Amino acid sequence: MKRSLICVCLLSLMIISGCSPESEQPADETPETSTGAVAVSGEGSSALEEKIKEQKQMIKTLEAANKEYLNLLEAAISHLDEENLSAFAQKQFSYTLKVNDEAVPPEGIVEIDELPVAVTLVSEMGTSILLPQKIYEQGMLSSDDPLEHLNFMKEEPEDVVVRDGTSVQSFTYIFGEESPLEEMEFMISDELKGRLGLDTNVVKIIKGQ
Known part of the structure; x- marks a missing residue:
């Protein structure tokens, strides 16, 4: 059972390695109307706010997944003997x-x-x-x-x-x-x-x- 847990944890390295949060976009920026600029309609503004909200939620989800992954990896590593730890490390x-x-x-x-x-x-x-x-x-x-x-x-x-x-x-x-x-x-x-x-x-x- 312990070996299975270790294998699952180490395999997750390849699965989650590409999942890193993107830089968060400021949520408090709203379109402004100025000379020569086209005003954003109420409907367009609402869609933009919804998009920003979705992006912020995605960032939170990825951050949580990465944190959970690192905890899982640390737990798996703690069960490896020196020989297996060295072999896994060198593969990276x-x-x-x-x-x-x-x-x-x-x-x-x-x-x-x-x-x-x-x-x-x-x-x-x-x-x-x-x-x-x-x-x-x-x-x-x-x-x-x-x-x-x-x-x-x-x-x-x-x-x-x-x-x-x-x-x-x-x-x-x-x-x-x-x-x-x-x-x-x-x-x-x-x-x-x-x-x-x-x-x-x-x-x-x-x-x-």
């Missing part, structure tokens, strides 16, 4: 490692046609709703600094491009833009290797002829 955050916009394959060898080399680490949160702190702590990589997980060894990035969105963040490191580069290798941490599903800690980039 995905990581991708790309070289020139192509995902690094499991064997870690990438061939490129031309310079420069752009190594990009992308992190994406799978839901737009606020999650309990436990999920963030166990779902994300242990360090916010990508260079804790990417070791470029002898190569120094010539440029770094950071993009930070609501649910997607990326760090791109540029090589070979100012100086010739035939091949390069870099290391990734064991933690990142596991999250990416790679078979190796070494990524090798080779420029094709």
Whole structure:
């Protein structure tokens, strides 16, 4: 019975994740008549007020649903052991490692046609709703600094491009833009290797002829 409750709670993450209240529109604004403006008829004003009333009720309903959902999720999480909690948390955050916009394959060898080399680490949160702190702590990589997980060894990035969105963040490191580069290798941490599903800690980039 307990396992069923947990499954139902976690499944609700996918169902309710899109239900977040919209910004409430001011209810005390009424159409005004001014020079050059068309006055709103009594019937039109009544319809507008009814629409505003419906929107306010919808917002209250969504807020209540989100609050109930978060309480349910907290209750479900409290019944998970550390292994299952970690597995669930990690499913909420995905990581991708790309070289020139192509995902690094499991064997870690990438061939490129031309310079420069752009190594990009992308992190994406799978839901737009606020999650309990436990999920963030166990779902994300242990360090916010990508260079804790990417070791470029002898190569120094010539440029770094950071993009930070609501649910997607990326760090791109540029090589070979100012100086010739035939091949390069870099290391990734064991933690990142596991999250990416790679078979190796070494990524090798080779420029094709």
